Structure formats: C-alpha cells, structure tokens
Amino acid sequence: MKRREFFLMLGLPLISFKGPLAAPHSFKNKQSFNEIDWKSARLSLKAYRSVQKTGQWKLEDVEGQIPSEISGTLLRVGPGLKENHDTRLKHFFDGDALFQAIRFKDGQATIHCDFIDTPHRKEELEKGRMLYNEFGTMAPKRTRELKNQPNISIIPWRGDYLALSEGGHPILLDGKDLSFKEVHDFKGTLPNSVGFTAHPKIDPETGKGYAFGIKQGASMALHIYEMDPDSGELEELYRLPQSKVFMIHDFMVGKDTIAFMIPPAYFKLSDIIFNRGSMADALTYDASLGNRLIILDKKKGGSRRELTLPAAMSFHCGNLYEEGDEIVFTVCQARDGSLLSYIANWQEGVYGNLSRPDIIEWRVDKLHGRVLSKRKLASSHDFPFFNRNYLGKKSEYLYAANMGDKSDPMRFSGVTKINLAENLLERYEAREYETFGEPVFHPLKEASSEDQGYLFIPGYSEKRNESFIKILNSQSMKEVCCLWLGAFIPVGFHGHFMS
Ligand SMILES: [Fe+2]
Numbered sequence: 336m337k338r339r340e341f342f343l344m345l346g347l348p349l350i351s352f353k354g355p356l357a358a359p360h361s362f363k364n365k366q367s368f369n370e371i372d373w374k375s376a377r378l379s380l381k382a383y384r385s386v387q388k389t390g391q392w393k394l395e396d397v398e399g400q401i402p403s404e405i406s407g408t409l410l411r412v413g414p415g416l417k418e419n420h421d422t423r424l425k426h427f428f429d430g431d432a433l434f435q436a437i438r439f440k441d442g443q444a445t446i447h448c449d450f451i452d453t454p455h456r457k458e459e460l461e462k463g464r465m466l467y468n469e470f471g472t473m474a475p476k477r478t479r480e481l482k483n484q485p486n487i488s489i490i491p492w493r494g495d496y497l498a499l500s501e502g503g504h505p506i507l508l509d510g511k512d513l514s515f516k517e518v519h520d521f522k523g524t525l526p527n528s529v530g531f532t533a534h535p536k537i538d539p540e541t542g543k544g545y546a547f548g549i550k551q552g553a554s555m556a557l558h559i560y561e562m563d564p565d566s567g568e569l570e571e572l573y574r575l576p577q578s579k580v581f582m583i584h585d586f587m588v589g590k591d592t593i594a595f596m597i598p599p600a601y602f603k604l605s606d607i608i609f610n611r612g613s614m615a616d617a618l619t620y621d622a623s624l625g626n627r628l629i630i631l632d633k634k635k636g637g638s639r640r641e642l643t644l645p646a647a648m649s650f651h652c653g654n655l656y657e658e659g660d661e662i663v664f665t666v667c668q669a670r671d672g673s674l675l676s677y678i679a680n681w682q683e684g685v686y687g688n689l690s691r692p693d694i695i696e697w698r699v700d701k702l703h704g705r706v707l708s709k710r711k712l713a714s715s716h717d718f719p720f721f722n723r724n725y726l727g728k729k730s731e732y733l734y735a736a737n738m739g740d741k742s743d744p745m746r747f748s749g750v751t752k753i754n755l756a757e758n759l760l761e762r763y764e765a766r767e768y769e770t771f772g773e774p775v776f777h778p779l780k781e782a783s784s785e786d787q788g789y790l791f792i793p794g795y796s797e798k799r800n801e802s803f804i805k806i807l808n809s810q811s812m813k814e815v816c817c818l819w820l821g822a823f824i825p826v827g828f829h830g831h832f833m834s
Contacts, residue, residue: 377742377743377746378739378743378746378768378769378770378795378797379681379739379743379744379746379770380681380682381795381797381800382746382770382794382795382802382825382826383413383414383417383427383745383825383826384417384823384825385416385417385418385825386416386433386448386822386823386824386825387822387823388448388823388824389415389433389448389449389450390447390448390449391445391446391447391448392445392446392821393444393445394437394443394444394445394446394819394820394821395821396818396819396821397444397816397817397818397819398816398817398819399814399815399816399817400442400815400816401439401442401443401444401816401818402442402789402806402815402816403441403442404779405439405777405789405806406439406440406834407438407439407832407833408437408438408832408833409435409436409437409439409777409791409804409831409832410434410435410436410437410489410491410832410833411434411435411489411772411773411775411793411827411828411829411830412432412433412434412435412451412485412486412487412488412489412498412827412828412829412830413430413432413433413486413772413825413826413827413828414429414430414431414432414433414484414825414827415430415431415432415433415450415486415825416430416431416433417429417430419431419459419465419472420459420464420465422472422474422475423472424471424472425471425613425615425679425680425682426470426471426472426613426615426678426679426680426681427471427678427679427681427745428469428470428471428484428486428487428615428678429469429470429472429484430469430484430486431450431451431456431486432450432451432453432456432484432485432486432498432500433448433449433451433486433824433825433827434447434448434449434450434451434489434498434508434513435448435793435824435827435830436448437804437818444818446820446821447513448820448824451485451486451498451506451508451513451515452514452515453483453484453485453506453515453518454518455467455482455483455484456482464476466478466480467480467481468481468482468613468614469481469482469484469613470484470502470614470615471613471614471615471616471678471679472613473612473613479610481502481503483502483503483504483506483518484500484502484503485498485499485503485506486498486500486827487499487500487501487533487828487829488533488534488828488829488830489508489829489830490535490537490831491510491831491833492507492544492564493564493567494510495507495508495509495510495516496508496509496510496513497519497535499531499532499533499534499535500530500531500533501531501532501533501584502530502614503518503530503531504518504519504520504525504530504531505518505519505531506518506519507519521562521567521568521569522566522567522568524560524568524569524570524571525548525560525569526550528550528551528552529548529549529551529558530548530549530551531546531548532546532548532583532584532585532586533584533829534584534585534586534651534652534829535562536586536587536588537562537723537726538588538726539723539724542564543561543562543564544561544562544564545559545560545561545562545586545588545593545633546559546562546569547559547560547583547586547595548560549577549580549581550574554574554576554577555576555577555578555579555581556575556576556577557573557574557575557577557581557583557595558571558573558574558575559571559572559573559574559575559593559631560572561635570635572593572631572633572634572635573631573635573639575629575639579601579602579604580601580602580604580607581597581600581601582600582601582602582618582675583595583597584651585649585650585651585652586652587653587654587655587664587666588633588655588726588727589633589655589656589657589662589664589727590633590656590657590727590728591632591633591634591657592630592633592655592657592701593631593632593633594628594629594630594631594655594662594664595627595629596626596627596628596649596652596666596668597626597627597629597649598620598626598646598647598649598668598672599622599624599625599626599646599672600618600620600648600672600675601618601619601621602614602617602618602619603618603619615675615679616679618672618675618679620648620671620672620675622646622671623646624646625643625644625645626644626645626646626647626649626668627641627642627644628641628642628643628644628697628699629641630642630662630699630701630704640701640704641704642699642705642706644706646671647668647669647670647671648668648669648670648671648672648674648675648690648692649666649667650666650667650668650669650674650692650717651666651667651717651718652664652665652666652667652719653665653666653667653694653719653721653733654721654725654726654727654728654730654733655727656727656728656729656730657727658729660701660702660703661699661700661701661707662697662699663696663697663698663699663729664696664697664699665695665696665697665712665719665733665755666694666695666697667692667693667695667716667717667719667735668692668693668695669690669691669692669693670690671690673689673690674689674690674691674692674744677689677744678745681745689741689744691714691715691738691744692715692716692717692738693711693712693713693714693715694711694712694713694716694719694733694735694753695709695710695711695712696709696710696712696755697709712733712753712755712758713735713737713751713753713760715737715738716735716736716737716738716751717735717736717738718735718736718747718772718773718774718829719733719734719735720733720734720735720773720774720775720776721733721734721776722776722778722785722786722788723776723778723831724778725785730755730785731754731755731756731785731786732752732753732754732755732786733752733753733755734750734752734753734774734776734790734809735750735751735753735774736749736750736751736771736772736774737749737750737751737762739770747765747770747772748764748765748770748771749762749763749764749765749771750762750763750771750774750790750792750807750812751763752786752809752812761812762812763792763807763812763814765794766796766798768796768797768798769794769795769796769797769798770794770795770826771792771793771794771826772792772793772794772826772827772828773793773828773829773830774790774791774792775790775791775792775793775830775831775832776788776790776809776832777789777790777791777832777834780834784810786809786810787809787810788809789806789807789808789809789815790806790807790808790809791804791805791806791832792804792805792806792807793826793827793830794826795825795826799819800823801819801820801821801822801823802819802820802822802823802824802825802826803817803818803819803820804817804818804820805817805818806818
C-alpha cells in the first residue's frame with residue numbers, strides 16, 4: 336500500500352514532505368496591501384500583516400551606533416503573507432515563510448528579506464490558487480494535504496540552514512544565499528511519515544543536535560533523535576507511542592537528560608478523519624489528561640520516567656540543568672488552552688478570559704519522579720531565550736517577551752531579563768506605539784560573564800509604519816541602537832544570531 340493510501344485510509348492529514356517540483360518561479364508580490372484596511376486594526380495585527388517589501392538593501396537609518404564588535408547575521412523567520420490568493424489566512428501561524436537575514440559588519444548592516452521558495456509555494460504561485468491547507472485555514476477546494484510551511488524557526492546546519500515548520504520535514508536553504516535546496520530528510524534517516532520539531536537543540540560543545548517528531552500513523556509515536564553534524568544523519572534514540580496526536584512544541588536537553596512537558600492539547604482524530612476543518616480546528620484541550628513530564632536518559636536505551644502534573648498549556652521551554660539526581664528547568668505555561676483558541680482566530684477581536692503563560696521554574700527528583708519545588712518567575716511571558724553556550728548547564732539569566740494586555744494580548748509590550756538566582760526582573764518597555772517579537776541573545780565571543788553580549792529585539796512601530804531591530808546591551812538592558820528596516824516586515828517568530 337502506498338503511503339498516501341495508508342494515510343487516507345487512516346483519515347490522517349497528509350503532509351507532502353517532498354512536494355511536487357515546479358519550474359523556478361520569479362516572485363512578484365501581487366498580494367494587495369491596503370493601508371486603509373489596517374488603520375483601525377490592533378497593533379499586533381498590523382505587526383503580522385503581509386510583508387511590504389522583499390529584496391536586499393542597506394540599513395541606513397540607524398539611531399545610535401551599531402557596535403563594531405557585532406559581526407555576523409541575525410537570521411529570523413515568520414509568516415510573510417496573511418492572504419493566499421483570494422483566501423484570508425486566519426491563524427497566527429499561517430502564511431508563506433519569509434526569512435530576514437540582517438548582516439552586521441564593521442558597524443554597518445544590510446538586510447536580505449525574501450520568501451522561502453518551497454515546492455508547495457512555487458506550485459501555488461504557478462497555478463494561481465491556494466492548493467494546500469494551512470495549519471488554521473482550509474484551502475477553498477477541499478483537500479487533506481497540509482502545506483509544509485517552514486515559518487516557525489530557522490537554524491544553521493552543516494554550512495546551510497534548516498527552515499522549520501514542525502509539521503513537515505525541514506527545508507534546507509543554501510548557506511550562502513538562502514535559496515531553496517531541498518526538502519530535507521537527513522540522508523533518508525527521517526522517515527517520510529515523521530515530522531520534525533521547530534525547536535531542535537544544538538550542543539555548543541559537541542555540535543550534536545537533538546530533535547523530535549510526531550509519527551503520522553496509528554502509533555502517533557514521539558520519535559526522538561540525535562543529529563550528527565559529521566554524517567548529517569539522524570539516529571533514533573527513542574520511539575514512544577502515544578495515546579493521542581499531542582501538540583508538542585518544545586522540549587529540553589540537559590547534559591544527561593532529555594525532557595518533555597506535554598500539555599493535554601491534542602488533535603481530535605475524528606475531526607481529522609472526517610476532514611471537518613483545519614488542524615487548528617481539530618485541536619482540543621482536555622485538562623483531565625494533566626500535564627505529562629517525560630524524563631529520558633540522553634543515551635539511547637536509557638531509563639524513562641513519566642509524571643502526571645496538574646494540567647497546563649506548556650509552550651516554550653527555557654534551559655534545563657542537572658544537580659545530582661535533580662533536574663531544574665523553566666517552561667512557559669498557561670493555566671488552560673484558551674490561547675490556542677485565541678490565536679486560531681486572532682483577527683476576530685478580544686477574547687474574554689484569556690490565560691497567558693507564566694514562566695515557571697521546576698525542580699524535580701528525576702530518580703524518584705517527584706516534584707521538589709515550583710516557582711513562578713514571571714507572569715504573562717513567552718519567547719524565552721538564554722545564552723545557548725549554557726545549554727544543559729546551570730544558567731542564571733533568561734530573557735523573555737512580555738505579552739500585551741487584554742485588549743491586544745499578542746502585542747508584546749516589553750522584554751524582561753530574569754535573574755534566576757536572585758529572582759530579579761529587569762524590564763525594557765516598548766513604547767505605546769511599538770510591539771516586539773522574540774528577543775535573540777548573542778553573547779560576546781570573549782564574554783567574561785553569561786549575560787555579556789547583545790540582545791536583538793525585532794519590532795514594529797505603528798507611528799512610523801515601519802519595522803525595526805533594537806539592539807540592547809544585555810547586561811544593562813539599555814538600548815544601544817535602533818535599526819529601521821526601511822519598510823514593513825512582519826515581526827515573525829524565531830531566529831538566531833550567527834557569528
Ligand atoms: Fe516556537
């Protein structure tokens with residue numbers, strides 16, 4: 336039986352990992368961009384609308400001075416379109432993937448911003464219509480096929496880049512010019528029916544990566560992989576069958592431990608089998624399942640322990656480190672799944688009882704499977720970012736974005752530096768006409784302390800109708816400079832700074 340027939344039999348949505356190949360297409364942004372439509376819109380909606388300009392240009396409008404010691408590329412990705420031909424895309428996660436690469440050298444900066452030319456995107460542009468379902472928006476003509484949309488994150492990998500969708504296979508981009516190379520399966524070691532996380536972790540010392548994916552099929556298994564930077568292949572460490580297709584967005588990697596905090600959010604199979612709506616429509620939150628903490632030995636075939644904790648919607652994770660038999664880690668957790676409903680129709684308006692994530696630090700005895708302590712570090716925050724050189728080690732600092740108030744929750748209104756040891760919070764506030772995205776921390780090469788470096792904050796100013804990158808001194812949390820991007824570019828989701 337062919338893979339397609341197998342999934343259709345099961346009724347599961349099919350992600351065409353390879354996708355049909357189309358002839359190269361020269362991109363022209365034909366989507367309408369009507370300022371008048373957006374005048375009365377909430378700030379967050381304006382900050383995530385369709386991109387105004389793509390291409391490459393020098394960033395000449397800089398307030399302050401770009402430090403000459405900043406040398407490298409800030410690379411980020413996010414949805415670049417909120418329409419697909421005649422269809423308005425509903426979900427916060429929907430839209431063709433757009434990368435932004437801002438290159439810094441000798442106190443100057445240039446930007447390269449363009450769409451990722453995936454086979455699915457090319458095919459839709461060629462045929463002039465929406466052919467594939469997005470995560471939260473169905474294509475006009477009924478189909479089960481999901482678009483492999485690498486708009487969540489992007490990481491460097493063996494001289495190239497992996498643009499990541501989480502549902503499908505990574506999209507490999509050329510390390511020099513970010514052009515599309517292939518839909519990547521790690522030399523055949525990532526099965527066609529297994530997705531790939533948008534949040535792999537790379538060990539800064541060994542260069543080895545850790546990743547996971549969910550099996551599309553009867554087992555609904557969580558596959559956990561080690562990524563070998565030398566061979567470019569994956570090695571499967573664990574295959575854990577699940578009772579449901581859980582929504583697992585992030586995980587944690589320590590020196591000897593891999594841990595998952597799995598929320599009680601899952602895709603309802605009957606809705607998927609009968610193709611009743613989008614994947615986001617099929618997402619269900621059932622508090623009775625609790626929040627499952629899975630703790631695994633990092634070594635293949637090691638021990639496994641599972642704890643069921645009170646229900647919470649776990650989103651992004653911070654760092655994890657071990658102290659003897661104990662593990663300490665941070666997770667952004669909301670008290671229920673209301674944020675999932677909100678972002679599914681976030682253009683519609685205000686949502687009454689929205690629960691936003693708090694940053695929680697957990698200490699767990701991994702040997703006996705007991706929670707030793709739990710403390711709230713900050714309320715209403717997400718997009719945690721820590722010094723990646725400290726992955727799996729005890730780290731003192733965490734940076735995160737502060738969510739907006741009830742009137743506009745997705746307007747991130749500031750960035751907080753959390754000193755975990757001293758329980759101190761330092762804030763950098765957005766102005767009332769600004770919204771921020773994920774703060775990206777880049778440590779200095781010869782840093783003498785964990786927080787020595789720069790914080791890059793992407794954002795949008797309603798006042799200027801223009802996007803920016805603010806650079807902060809990450810020790811003092813004071814602004815060093817602001818780079819105006821010269822156009823509106825959607826704020827986007829995740830990224831990295833690469834020297
Ligand atoms: Fe994420």
